[in-house]
Amino acid sequence: MSKKNNENANLKAKCRSKTEKNIKTCYYPGCNEESINSHILQKNGVLNKIAKDAHLWEIIVDEYSTERFVFKRKGLNKIFSFNCFCNHHDSSLFKQIESKTLDFTNYKTNLLFTLRTLYNEIFKKQKNIKIKECLIKENPNKFDIDETLKTINDENLAIKDLQIIEQKILHDLNSSDETFVFNYREIDDIGLCLSSFFTYDTTEEIEKAEAEIGKELDRYSEIFINIFPYENKAILMTAYEKIDKSKVENYINDFYNTDPKICYQKITNLALFNCENWVINDDFYANNVKGIEDKFIEVVNFALYENSANKDERKNFDINFYEKDFKDKFKNLEIK
Numbered sequence: 001m002s003k004k005n006n007e008n009a010n011l012k013a014k015c016r017s018k019t020e021k022n023i024k025t026c027y028y029p030g031c032n033e034e035s036i037n038s039h040i041l042q043k044n045g046v047l048n049k050i051a052k053d054a055h056l057w058e059i060i061v062d063e064y065s066t067e068r069f070v071f072k073r074k075g076l077n078k079i080f081s082f083n084c085f086c087n088h089h090d091s092s093l094f095k096q097i098e099s100k101t102l103d104f105t106n107y108k109t110n111l112l113f114t115l116r117t118l119y120n121e122i123f124k125k126q127k128n129i130k131i132k133e134c135l136i137k138e139n140p141n142k143f144d145i146d147e148t149l150k151t152i153n154d155e156n157l158a159i160k161d162l163q164i165i166e167q168k169i170l171h172d173l174n175s176s177d178e179t180f181v182f183n184y185r186e187i188d189d190i191g192l193c194l195s196s197f198f199t200y201d202t203t204e205e206i207e208k209a210e211a212e213i214g215k216e217l218d219r220y221s222e223i224f225i226n227i228f229p230y231e232n233k234a235i236l237m238t239a240y241e242k243i244d245k246s247k248v249e250n251y252i253n254d255f256y257n258t259d260p261k262i263c264y265q266k267i268t269n270l271a272l273f274n275c276e277n278w279v280i281n282d283d284f285y286a287n288n289v290k291g292i293e294d295k296f297i298e299v300v301n302f303a304l305y306e307n308s309a310n311k312d313e314r315k316n317f318d319i320n321f322y323e324k325d326f327k328d329k330f331k332n333l334e335i336k
Contacts, residue, residue, distance in 0.1 A: 006064075038081065055073050057279060059071055069297050080195070113237060115169050128155055179241060181245055184235055184238075185256050187267075192280055199220045200314075227267065273302075292330065
């Protein structure tokens, strides 16, 4: 690494560390208590069920890597965690889904899983904003100011959209209204936990629609997804707003097809090309990742991050985490 690149990496690492330490107020509306370190999906009863030696793997940003992203094995206290809730709201608000026995037919159970996913997405976007602001403040000459400010603006707009959904979830939690559609099914447990949201509308569709009307769309169709171990299987849970039902229903129904292969292929494509928030255990890493880490990083750069080349996020490749030949198929996959 050149001296210049090392200086940039040092600055980015400094801003990332500073930001993570400074986000420390509870996200629950009206609460100003200090937030604690908690987990997107429960540490005890979920993450620890698939972990070995209390560790899991995830893809992280590494400022000092030439690839920028790397797989890292992390302890359960730190992995899949965020600082979004004070101790009171982390325990009382989510008490219903901390139980050992969960009722996935219960509307509010599904709401609470979705709410944690949503707050993590807001947390990540606010963290990214603060990192960008820190970079500008520390050394504006090292970065493209216009591009950085555009990223900050885009993230703020995305947060506003998520906060509208947040208010709908909180409203439903305190009323008999049901604004969302939830689906769930049991699937095979392969040592994967995923908690994310994605926009159903592809970049290509959004650009075409906005070009036709001459302005940004008022809203996008957002889908939330969770995958986690439960008893001797795993649970797949999806959520979207009822107003989007006619638009997204056929896409969602594929996840609940009686042929699990269709579901598993869609999960694989979704995790690789549309969602960034997932962790895996040692067995999954050994069977599906080890030796082809560079292929995963290629996909991350292609599909998920700033200046992504992917404009058809719903494109489906013939790859399947749940099949023994996944690694061979994936490492030879032509991505374009």
